[in-house]
Amino acid sequence: xxxxxxxxxxxxxxxxxxxxxxxxxxxxxxxxxxxxxxxxxxxxxxxxxxxxxxxxxxxxxxxxxxxxxxxxxxxxxxxxxxxxxxxxxxxxxxxxxxxxxxxxxxxxxxxxxxxxxxxxxxxxxxxxxxxxxxxxxxxxxxxxxxxxxxxxxxxxxxxxxxxxxxxxxxxxxxxxxxxxxxxxxxxxxxxxxxxxxxxxxxxxxxxxxxxxxxxxxxxxxxxxxxxxxxxxxxxxxxxxxxxxxxxxxxxxxxxxxxxxxxxxxxxxxxxxxxxxxxxxxxxxxxxxxxxxxx
Amino acid sequence: xxxxxxxxxxxxxxxxxxxxxxxxxxxxxxxxxxxxxxxxxxxxxxxxxxxxxxxxxxxxxxxxxxxxxxxxxxxxxxxxxxxxxxxxxxxxxxxxxxxxxxxxxxxxxxxxxxxxxxxxxxxxxxxxxxxxxxxxxxxxxxxxxxxxxxxxxxxxxxxxxxxxxxxxxxxxxxxxxxxxxxxxxxxxxxxxxxxxxxxxxxxxxxxxxxxxxxxxxxxxxxxxxxxxxxxxxxxxxxxxxxxxxxxxxxxxxxxxxxxxxxxxxxxxxxxxxxxxxxxxxxxxxxxxxxxxxxxxxxxxxxxxxxxxxxxxxxxxxxxxxxxxxxxxxxxxxxxxxxxxxxxxxxxxxxxxxxxxxxxxxxxxxxxxxxxxxxxxxxxxxxxxxxxxxxxxxxxxxxxxxxxxxxxxxxxxxxxxxxxxxxxxxxxxxxxxxxxxxxxxxxxxxxxxxxxxxxxxxxxxxxxxxxxxxxxxxxxxxxxxxxxxxxxxxxxxxxxxxxxxxxxxxxxxxxx
Ligand SMILES: Nc1ncnc2c1ncn2[C@@H]1O[C@H](COP(=O)(O)OP(=O)(O)OP(=O)(O)O)[C@@H](O)[C@H]1O
Ligand SMILES: [Mg+2]
Numbered sequence: 001x002x003x004x005x006x007x008x009x010x011x012x013x014x015x016x017x018x019x020x021x022x023x024x025x026x027x028x029x030x031x032x033x034x035x036x037x038x039x040x041x042x043x044x045x046x047x048x049x050x051x052x053x054x055x056x057x058x059x060x061x062x063x064x065x066x067x068x069x070x071x072x073x074x075x076x077x078x079x080x081x082x083x084x085x086x087x088x089x090x091x092x093x094x095x096x097x098x099x100x101x102x103x104x105x106x107x108x109x110x111x112x113x114x115x116x117x118x119x120x121x122x123x124x125x126x127x128x129x130x131x132x133x134x135x136x137x138x139x140x141x142x143x144x145x146x147x148x149x150x151x152x153x154x155x156x157x158x159x160x161x162x163x164x165x166x167x168x169x170x171x172x173x174x175x176x177x178x179x180x181x182x183x184x185x186x187x188x189x190x191x192x193x194x195x196x197x198x199x200x201x202x203x204x205x206x207x208x209x210x211x212x213x214x215x216x217x218x219x220x221x222x223x224x225x226x227x228x229x230x231x232x233x234x235x236x237x238x239x240x241x242x243x244x245x246x247x248x249x250x251x252x253x254x255x256x257x258x259x260x261x262x263x264x265x266x267x268x269x270x271x272x273x274x275x276x277x278x279x280x281x282x283x284x285x286x287x288x289x290x291x292x293x294x
Numbered sequence: 295x296x297x298x299x300x301x302x303x304x305x306x307x308x309x310x311x312x313x314x315x316x317x318x319x320x321x322x323x324x325x326x327x328x329x330x331x332x333x334x335x336x337x338x339x340x341x342x343x344x345x346x347x348x349x350x351x352x353x354x355x356x357x358x359x360x361x362x363x364x365x366x367x368x369x370x371x372x373x374x375x376x377x378x379x380x381x382x383x384x385x386x387x388x389x390x391x392x393x394x395x396x397x398x399x400x401x402x403x404x405x406x407x408x409x410x411x412x413x414x415x416x417x418x419x420x421x422x423x424x425x426x427x428x429x430x431x432x433x434x435x436x437x438x439x440x441x442x443x444x445x446x447x448x449x450x451x452x453x454x455x456x457x458x459x460x461x462x463x464x465x466x467x468x469x470x471x472x473x474x475x476x477x478x479x480x481x482x483x484x485x486x487x488x489x490x491x492x493x494x495x496x497x498x499x500x501x502x503x504x505x506x507x508x509x510x511x512x513x514x515x516x517x518x519x520x521x522x523x524x525x526x527x528x529x530x531x532x533x534x535x536x537x538x539x540x541x542x543x544x545x546x547x548x549x550x551x552x553x554x555x556x557x558x559x560x561x562x563x564x565x566x567x568x569x570x571x572x573x574x575x576x577x578x579x580x581x582x583x584x585x586x587x588x589x590x591x592x593x594x595x596x597x598x599x600x601x602x603x604x605x606x607x608x609x610x611x612x613x614x615x616x617x618x619x620x621x622x623x624x625x626x627x628x629x630x631x632x633x634x635x636x637x638x639x640x641x642x643x644x645x646x647x648x649x650x651x652x653x654x655x656x657x658x659x660x661x662x663x664x665x666x667x668x669x670x671x672x673x674x675x676x677x678x679x680x681x682x683x684x685x686x687x688x689x690x691x692x693x694x695x696x697x698x699x700x701x702x703x704x705x706x707x708x709x710x711x712x713x714x715x716x717x718x719x720x721x722x723x724x725x726x727x728x729x730x731x732x733x734x735x736x737x738x739x740x741x742x743x744x745x746x747x748x749x750x751x752x753x754x755x756x757x758x759x760x761x762x763x764x765x766x767x768x769x770x771x772x773x774x775x776x777x778x779x780x781x782x783x784x785x786x787x788x789x790x791x792x793x794x795x796x797x798x799x800x801x802x803x804x805x
Pocket of ligand 2: 048
């Protein structure tokens with residue numbers, strides 16, 4: 001039943017997924033070990049589809065998916081994988097009439113957690129970790145958006161999964177909760193594999209040792225945040241004046257402009273000086289570059 | 295695998311606890327209790343079958359309550375099929391809910407069964423075969439399983455809403471529109487629903503064969519409903535397998551129903567050997583010349599019947615013909631050996647102390663003793679002016695708890711069977727007033743002429759020193775009744791009464 005110890009938690013080769021005539025994933029290859037991996041990409045890039053395939057929620061149309069060395073297409077493999085993973089979907093859809101505690105207890109039963117006492121201990125543990133303990137008797141439908149998001153996170157944490165798939169987990173969280181979330185995930189990443197899809201570059205910068213950029217169903221970047229920033233060096237400028245068309249720019253609070261130029265050699269003109277790129281600059285440049293190429 | 299099974303059991307337990315505390319179930323339980331109790335009403339002596347019939351009624355009520363109780367959970371599962379991704383997937387969750395629903399339904403039914411059981415004095419007469427016992431449980435469970443199937447297919451509360459509106463609507467129809475065209479349609483629907491619930495013609499828990507068929511039918515329908523629930527909104531192999539299973543099970547249920555209707559049609563006599571646990575011994579037993587043949591399980595009722603017939607027959611001479619009493623079932627036709635002219639039939643209900651029941655028993659025995667061509671289920675003969683029709687009312691010995699009107703009704707009901715003359719009723723009244731011993735002696739003295747029909751009411755009255763003023767040769771009309779028995783006003787006679795039997799043969803003259 002148990003998988004070969006050496007098998008990587010996530011191993012994907014040539015993963016293709018169609019929705020009718022639309023192809024959301026066009027041959028994704030990746031292999032993930034411990035630590036946090038950030039999944040970046042524009043809307044519709046295929047992040048959610050990839051996570052759902054990893055979460056055994058969707059079947060691959062083609063290609064090979066192995067999680068802990070197990071095949072999710074086989075019933076036995078799927079059950080074992082599901083025991084070992086936690087998934088926070090992009091739009092968590094919970095039974096509105098349950099209480100917070102009741103819902104997590106129910107999910108814990110579905111996750112095959114042991115006796116009633118062990119289960120309740122585990123539910124209390126994840127409630128404390130997501131700062132929802134005081135709301136444990138509230139009905140789910142009475143929770144605020146951010147609380148619901150934390151509830152979804154709590155559900156994903158049940159049973160201490162080895163693989164944690166988080167699809168935009170920080171949407172709706174206030175700054176304090178976001179910091180809590182970051183420290184929680186970085187703690188978990190010591191022992192498990194975390195995949196984090198997000199549009200919040202700060203979260204990626206703060207958490208991820210590895211970044212995957214998806215674009216139109218393909219992986220266009222796979223490396224460390226440092227690698228990504230490195231590629232942007234010399235293409236980020238700040239200065240007074242009008243940068244003109246053809247490059248991405250925005251006005252800063254002090255009235256000057258920050259400009260991203262697609263090609264390293266192009267200066268937006270006099271009055272602009274090259275500055276240290278941020279991860280966000282790099283991400284924008286990288287996905288923009290690809291767009292320029294296509 | 296063990297871990298998976300344990301989690302499945304835990305989920306079933308989790309669902310069971312939620313269902314068991316559902317307000318629908320609690321409300322339903324209260325309503326069911328009240329309803330079964332009120333239906334029992336002026337209950338006759340309880341029997342195993344009357345208990346069983348209450349269980350069947352209870353089962354329908356439990357089914358309705360569980361239908362409601364299970365709907366929120368089923369809608370929840372149907373609307374959120376993918377939450378969350380967990381080892382216990384969609385099918386396991388639905389199966390766990392089905393299992394929990396069946397368990398809670400059966401627990402509710404078991405509780406009701408036990409409570410009802412304790413409201414009776416035991417042992418209960420009659421037989422309930424062990425194969426019939428699970429049938430109400432299956433009925434009770436089918437409500438919840440239907441609820442899950444409908445909620446899974448519609449993903450909505452619509453079925454529950456229809457039930458909630460349909461219930462009061464039905465009551466409204468029953469009170470207002472029963473005779474209209476709409477009422478006719480509803481009546482048909484009601485019939486179809488009833489037939490689906492129990493499609494057999496002969497329905498009794500005492501017959502082994504009938505019980506087995508009912509059990510098979512109930513279980514097949516229950517399993518088919520579960521398969522339909524599992525098929526809801528599925529695709530591919532799951533849909534194919536579960537729908538195929540449902541169709542096969544439904545075909546099996548239909549086959550069982552047809553086989554049952556064919557094997558046990560209406561009116562075909564069924565021997566005692568088909569009753570569960572029957573030893574094969576003769577059912578008959580003689581007490582003071584009267585033969586009693588109770589249904590299996592009703593042996594204790596021999597004493598009940600004899601406490602009525604024994605004293606009555608003791609008033610008549612030794613040579614009076616003694617009845618052979620066979621007990622028939624209300625649910626089927628029992629194979630009986632009724633000797634011509636001596637056989638009488640009673641049923642599996644008894645109402646001791648009411649006067650009506652005793653009078654009805656004595657009336658038939660008296661007809662046999664007095665040679666009045668008695669055959670069960672045949673129209674009685676005409677005996678206008680004959681003294682022998684006054685004997686049975688004299689034997690009735692009605693309890694004083696009855697009102698004068700009730701006593702008059704009982705007497706009238708017996709007399710009108712035989713198209714009495716006004717003089718006959720007058721004699722009945724006179725006999726009540728005379729010392730019993732004197733009447734007894736007169737009857738014994740003239741017994742031969744009495745049973746041959748030769749002795750007229752006028753003559754018997756003269757023997758006893760009574761002068762009758764009314765005519766003895768014409769049947770009593772409604773106005774005669776008004777005159778002689780003012781308590782029974784003529785409005786009480788329906789069309790054709792009181793001379794409904796005027797064309798019948800005159801009671802036998804030969805002994
Ligand atoms: N259920 C679906 N049916 C049809 N097409 C779908 C479905 N889900 C996603 N798609 C399509 O697949 C592509 C990838 O969608 P996906 O949800 O994976 O993107 P994403 O990267 O998660 O986007 P976002 O950042 O907006 O969440 C899109 O073109 C989308 O329109
Ligand atoms: Mg998405």
